[in-house]
Amino acid sequence: MKGIKHALSFAPGLGIEHVSGRPEGTSEAIILLGHGSREQTSMDAFQSFVSLYRAEDKRAIYFGFLELSSPSIPEVIDRAVGDGATHLWVLPLFLFPGRHILCHIPQILEEQQKRHPNVVIYYGKAICSYPQAARLLAVMVREGLQAALPIGGMR
Numbered sequence: 001m002k003g004i005k006h007a008l009s010f011a012p013g014l015g016i017e018h019v020s021g022r023p024e025g026t027s028e029a030i031i032l033l034g035h036g037s038r039e040q041t042s043m044d045a046f047q048s049f050v051s052l053y054r055a056e057d058k059r060a061i062y063f064g065f066l067e068l069s070s071p072s073i074p075e076v077i078d079r080a081v082g083d084g085a086t087h088l089w090v091l092p093l094f095l096f097p098g099r100h101i102l103c104h105i106p107q108i109l110e111e112q113q114k115r116h117p118n119v120v121i122y123y124g125k126a127i128c129s130y131p132q133a134a135r136l137l138a139v140m141v142r143e144g145l146q147a148a149l150p151i152g153g154m155r
Contacts, residue, residue, distance in 0.1 A: 029060040029085035031076055033092045033105065036065030043069055046093075060085060066100055073108045081116050091124035101126050
């Protein structure tokens, strides 16, 4: 990933709101990436999740998908750049670092970096890379144990 820089964190208060070395007058955008799906309920859930995050962060927040859905990664990058963004944080909402995170997305980002040479693209890590993910898992387990329903009538 020659032209792509790694973003170290993606949540407010964890670092990217104070990235040093960025010239005055630059504009930043955060692009949240999902896998994509043919299932509308999955797409609705992803968009609702992004909307919840937008309420927490007043920066320009975009979303895109690796495959199966629109907007694609190139489409969302073109949109953010067209809106004036000069620094993009592309953050994959993928739990673990599989082939999509390690190979497919970086290849697409390298192509986009060549198309937009005056834009700096930062690439985030899988969700499991952040210590806060374990705290979220603890909440999910605690609430899941309270709300779980038996499968097939087993008790």
